[in-house]
Every structure is written in C-alpha cells, then in structure tokens.
Amino acid sequence: MANLRVKLPGLDMKNPVIPASGTFGFGYEFEKFYDINVLGSMMLKGTTLESRFGNPLPRIAEGPSGMLNAIGLQNPGAQAVLEEELEKLRPLYEDKVIANVAGSCFEDYVECARLLSSHDKVGALEINISCPNVKAGGIQFGTNPEMAADLTKAIKDVSQVPVYIKLSPNVTDIVSMAKAVEAAGADGITMINTLIGMRFDIKSGKPIIANKTGGYSGPAIFPVALRMVYQVTQAVSIPVIGMGGIATGKDAIEMMIAGASAVAVGCQNLVDPYACPKIISEMNDILDQMGISDINEIVGLSHQHQ
Amino acid sequence: MANYQGMMTIVSKKELVKDVYEMIIEGDAAKYITHPGQFINIQINQSLQPYLRRPMSIADYTDTSITLIFKVVGEGTKLLSEKAIGDQLDCLIGLGNGFVDLDTKEALLIGGGLGVPPMYKLAKDLVSKGIKVAAVLGFQSANDIFYKEEFEKLCPTYIATMDGSVQTKGTVIDAIKENNITFDKYYTCGPERMLDALALAYPDNGYLSFEARMGCGFGACMGCSCQVKTKPYKRICVEGPILHSSEVIVNG
Numbered sequence: 001m002a003n004l005r006v007k008l009p010g011l012d013m014k015n016p017v018i019p020a021s022g023t024f025g026f027g028y029e030f031e032k033f034y035d036i037n038v039l040g041s042m043m044l045k046g047t048t049l050e051s052r053f054g055n056p057l058p059r060i061a062e063g064p065s066g067m068l069n070a071i072g073l074q075n076p077g078a079q080a081v082l083e084e085e086l087e088k089l090r091p092l093y094e095d096k097v098i099a100n101v102a103g104s105c106f107e108d109y110v111e112c113a114r115l116l117s118s119h120d121k122v123g124a125l126e127i128n129i130s131c132p133n134v135k136a137g138g139i140q141f142g143t144n145p146e147m148a149a150d151l152t153k154a155i156k157d158v159s160q161v162p163v164y165i166k167l168s169p170n171v172t173d174i175v176s177m178a179k180a181v182e183a184a185g186a187d188g189i190t191m192i193n194t195l196i197g198m199r200f201d202i203k204s205g206k207p208i209i210a211n212k213t214g215g216y217s218g219p220a221i222f223p224v225a226l227r228m229v230y231q232v233t234q235a236v237s238i239p240v241i242g243m244g245g246i247a248t249g250k251d252a253i254e255m256m257i258a259g260a261s262a263v264a265v266g267c268q269n270l271v272d273p274y275a276c277p278k279i280i281s282e283m284n285d286i287l288d289q290m291g292i293s294d295i296n297e298i299v300g301l302s303h304q305h306q
Numbered sequence: 307m308a309n310y311q312g313m314m315t316i317v318s319k320k321e322l323v324k325d326v327y328e329m330i331i332e333g334d335a336a337k338y339i340t341h342p343g344q345f346i347n348i349q350i351n352q353s354l355q356p357y358l359r360r361p362m363s364i365a366d367y368t369d370t371s372i373t374l375i376f377k378v379v380g381e382g383t384k385l386l387s388e389k390a391i392g393d394q395l396d397c398l399i400g401l402g403n404g405f406v407d408l409d410t411k412e413a414l415l416i417g418g419g420l421g422v423p424p425m426y427k428l429a430k431d432l433v434s435k436g437i438k439v440a441a442v443l444g445f446q447s448a449n450d451i452f453y454k455e456e457f458e459k460l461c462p463t464y465i466a467t468m469d470g471s472v473q474t475k476g477t478v479i480d481a482i483k484e485n486n487i488t489f490d491k492y493y494t495c496g497p498e499r500m501l502d503a504l505a506l507a508y509p510d511n512g513y514l515s516f517e518a519r520m521g522c523g524f525g526a527c528m529g530c531s532c533q534v535k536t537k538p539y540k541r542i543c544v545e546g547p548i549l550h551s552s553e554v555i556v557n558g
Contacts, residue, residue, distance in 0.1 A: 022527070022528075023522075023527060024524055024526055025525060025526045025528075027523040029321070029524065029526050029544075030526070032307065032309070032310065032524075033310070033311070033524075045528070051538065053502040053531070053533060053538060053539055054528065054531065057518055057519065057530065057531075057532065058518070059521075059528070059529045059530075059531075060358075060519040060520065060521045060527070060529040060530075061518070061519070062356060062358050064355060064357075064359055065354040065355060065357050066357055067357055067358055067521060069521060069527065069529060071527065071528045071529060074531055075540070076538075111488070153491070160537070218354075218357055219354050219357075221422045226349060267357075269522070270521045270526060270527050271349065271357060271358055271359055271520035271522075271524060272349075273310075273398070273522070273526075274311070
C-alpha cells in the first residue's frame with residue numbers, strides 16, 4: 001500500500017485523482033455509483049457569473065478513442081452553484097473541491113472567481129481560459145500570454161483560495177502561456193483542455209455538432225497531453241495537474257512521470273462511471289509492483305533523461 | 307447509493323426486418339429497471355473503439371432479462387449486431403425517468419419506427435392493470451413493420467405507413483384520426499418530427515420519449531440538455547427521456 005497522498009496549493013488530497021471539470025457535474029451525480037469520498041478532490045462543472053443554457057444540440061460526436069463535445073458551458077450561474085450545488089454536495093463529500101471559473105469577459109471572470117472562492121468547500125479555483133466552445137468563451141485569454149497574465153493577476157487579487165489556470169492545447173507555444181501565468185502569480189496550472197475538432201455527416205456535408213466545432217478529448221489525445229505536461233513542468237516551478245485522455249491507473253502514473261503533481265480524469269468518467277475509483281486502485285497496485293512507497297517520488301521522473 | 311451497472315449475457319438474437327435486430331440479454335442487473343420507457347447504455351467493446359456507450363430503449367424486461375430492439379445505423383450498432391450468443395456486455399441499466407404515470411382509463415400508445423420498442427412493455431403493463439389500451443404504430447413501408455403481431459395479442463393495433471402499403475397511408479396522426487381513436491392519455495416514442503407533431507396536435511395529455519446524442523447517459527456531461535417550458539432545461543438522460551406534452555418546446 002503506497003502513500004498516495006499529495007499536497008498542492010489549497011489541496012491536501014488523499015490521492016492525486018480528480019475528476020475533470022465538465023465530466024462530473026457538481027459531483028453528486030456520481031453518488032449513485034460509488035462513495036465519492038474516495039476521490040482526492042473534484043473539479044466542478046465550469047461556472048459563469050450568470051446562468052447559461054449552452055449550445056444547441058447535437059453537442060456530442062465521437063471519434064477514434066475519444067469524443068467531441070460542444071456543451072457551451074451550460075451551468076446555473078455562480079450564485080446557484082454557491083447556494084444550491086455546493087450545498088447538495090456538502091453532505092456527500094468531505095474534502096475540498098476545485099471550482100471551475102469560466103467567463104466571456106474580464107470583469108465576469110473576476111467577479112465569478114471572487115464569489116466562488118468565498119465558499120468553504122472550495123479549496124482552489126481552476127480558471128478556464130481555454131473553453132473552445134463558446135464565442136468569446138475565454139479562449140482569447142487562453143491563447144494570448146499578456147491577456148492570460150492580466151486575468152491571472154486580477155483573479156489573484158480577489159480570490160480567497162489558490163488559483164490554477166487551465167491551459168489550452170490550441171496554441172503554438174504552451175510553454176510561453178505557462179510561464180506568463182506563473183509570472184502573474186498563478187499557484188498552479190491544470191492542463192490540457194480539449195483539442196478543437198470537427199466531424200461531418202457525409203450525406204449532408206453538415207457538421208455533426210450544432211456549434212460546428214467541438215473540443216476533442218479521450219484516450220486519443222493522451223500522448224499530446226503527456227508531451228505538453230512534460231514541456232511545461234520543466235519550464236515552470238508551480239505544480240501542474242495533468243489531464244487529457246487518462247483512462248487507466250497506468251496512464252495516471254505515466255502522466256505523473258511526465259511531470260504532473262496530480263491528475264484529472266475527464267472523458268473516461270462518461271464511458272465508465274467507475275473510472276476514478278478504478279484508477280486509484282490500479283495506481284496503488286502499480287506502485288506496489290514497482291516497489292515505490294510514495295507517489296510523490298515519481299513526479300517528473302522523466303525529467304532526468306535529458 | 308444506487309447502482310446501474312452490470313454485465314449482461316446475450317442469449318438470443320434475430321433479425322426482425324432488414325437491419326432491425328431483436329436481442330435478449332440476461333443478467334442480474336436487469337433488476338435496476340423500475341419503469342417501462344427507461345433505457346440502457348451499452349459499452350459495445352471493452353476496447354476504446356467505439357469509445358462512447360450506445361444508449362438504447364428497452365422493449366421488454368423481467369428481473370433477469372432485457373429485450374432490445376435496435377436498428378443498425380452506424381458503427382456501434384453494426385458491431386452490436388455482430389455479437390454472438392454468449393457474449394457479455396457491460397451495461398448501465400434503468401437510466402432515465404421512464405413512463406411513471408400509468409393513471410389512465412384509456413391509453414393510446416404511439417410508436418414510430420424504432421420508437422415502437424419501448425411501447426411494448428408499457429402496453430403489457432397497462433393491459434395487466436386492466437386499462438383499455440390501443441396502439442398506433444408508424445413505419446415507412448410494409449417491409450419495415452415489426453412487432454405488429456405482438457401488439458395485436460395485447461390490444462387493438464393500427465398501422466400507419468408513409469407509402470400506404472399497410473393500412474393508413476400517412477402519419478400516426480392520420481391513423482388516429484382515420485380510426486377515430488379515443489384516449490385520455492397518450493404515450494409515445496419515435497422520430498423528433500413525429501413527437502413535435504403530436505405535442506402540437508395533443509398538447510395536454512401525453513408523455514413523449516425523446517432521444518438525443520449522449521456522452522454519458524447519467525447526467526454528468528450535459529450533452530443532451532433540452533429547453534422545456536417548466537424549467538431552464540432538462541437532461542434527456544436523467545429528467546427525461548420522457549417529457550410531458552405540456553412542457554415540450556416544439557423544435558426546442
């Protein structure tokens with residue numbers, strides 16, 4: 001039985017496995033499958049200042065070992081998350097959660113972050129500057145290092161909890177984005193968000209997704225995520241929560257070897273609602289087989305091979 | 307804590323009409339179904355391809371078995387149709403609200419194409435409660451008709467075909483009018499155009515089963531949310547697939 005406990009800014013987690021935002025609702029939907037207290041933490045559904053219905057249907061398409069989604073940040077708004085969703089979650093989950101903040105303009109992001117950071121269940125914020133599915137959905141903050149840095153600073157000024165910035169892979173140089181948010185005071189980075197993709201109906205020629213484009217996630221993007229986490233964790237000193245296509249305990253271990261201090265599991269929760277507890281148990285078995293007594297020993301193990 | 311997951315074993319498979327299969331699967335997890343109209347979400351392969359589960363309606367069920375009727379429309383359903391007797395499927399079972407309100411004196415069940423299957427178990431349940439039931443089943447053509455005899459054993463059954471090759475030529479609404487069918491509640495599943503037409507024609511007293519592309523089938527991804535009159539939205543997978551006619555926003 002290896003030590004799986006990891007400590008990150010604002011998060012003292014019994015293990016490094018976190019369901020990723022947008023694949024876990026506000027947590028309580030999974031209570032029907034297992035005791036969600038087994039989770040290290042959880043990233044809540046992306047929340048905006050005002051409620052949003054999101055994009056028209058279809059919002060989902062499929063691809064090789066992955067799925068394309070364009071939900072469009074459907075959420076009940078910050079106030080309802082504070083008063084209703086987090087209160088529903090409170091009796092079911094004992095640890096701190098990570099609130100995911102989204103927006104379409106600078107002021108909304110900052111206000112939403114300020115509000116969500118005030119709740120005692122929220123241990124950290126994850127700032128989604130990388131949603132590819134909403135017009136002006138933050139992606140401009142996620143592709144421009146100066147804008148990302150300005151937003152990070154402003155949120156840091158108002159947040160009562162540590163701030164993690166969620167980076168988009170849809171950039172030429174993700175390392176410069178990571179350095180920019182680190183310099184602006186981010187406490188950590190979460191990465192990667194989805195890769196922008198499309199599918200078409202070959203009979204009509206129409207995009208399958210009503211929004212035309214969507215974000216691709218799932219095991220298909222795992223090697224891309226590994227590469228980016230590997231590059232970023234060597235360039236910054238703040239911790240990175242690695243995600244993108246993790247489906248097994250082995251994947252999670254590999255992501256930590258690439259440099260991640262913890263991992264988030266996204267899409268796999270949708271195809272297998274038991275994915276997270278399975279991954280936690282598999283990680284433990286793998287560490288035992290490897291003779292490693294503490295998960296923290298493997299973080300960035302790959303970096304020694306220069 | 308509830309549970310919805312279980313392994314089911316394929317015990318029979320037959321092609322009813324071209325590309326439409328009836329498959330019976332057995333396993334303890336069938337017990338998770340509480341109402342007709344709920345659905346099952348099947349992992350087609352243990353491998354990652356196809357990646358997403360396939361949500362399907364349930365035509366009939368007992369505590370230990372489930373009858374599925376599905377049409378081969380793409381990669382997932384093709385792979386499912388090629389499975390062998392004895393193969394096992396990882397399933398999430400008993401998803402969605404189902405037809406909960408069976409408090410009716412005269413029920414009309416309306417199935418369109420692959421919307422016919424969930425009407426079958428509902429018909430059995432209503433008939434066993436002593437309720438007067440009629441069924442209208444809509445198909446494209448004579449060659450597409452399945453389960454007509456099964457329904458006829460339970461209740462008066464009327465057929466509508468778009469090409470007029472069997473009984474009423476036209477839609478299920480044409481068949482309801484042509485046969486002067488009376489009802490106090492109707493229950494239906496079928497293509498969205500048919501459901502929209504029914505919600506417009508009979509806005510007050512129906513339960514309509516919708517389908518949507520789903521990521522998960524259990525409320526996590528928000529992939530299937532639709533706008534309704536009664537709330538900001540409902541997820542077809544959790545607060546649906548059955549919506550009341552009075553809350554349906556046509557083309558919504």
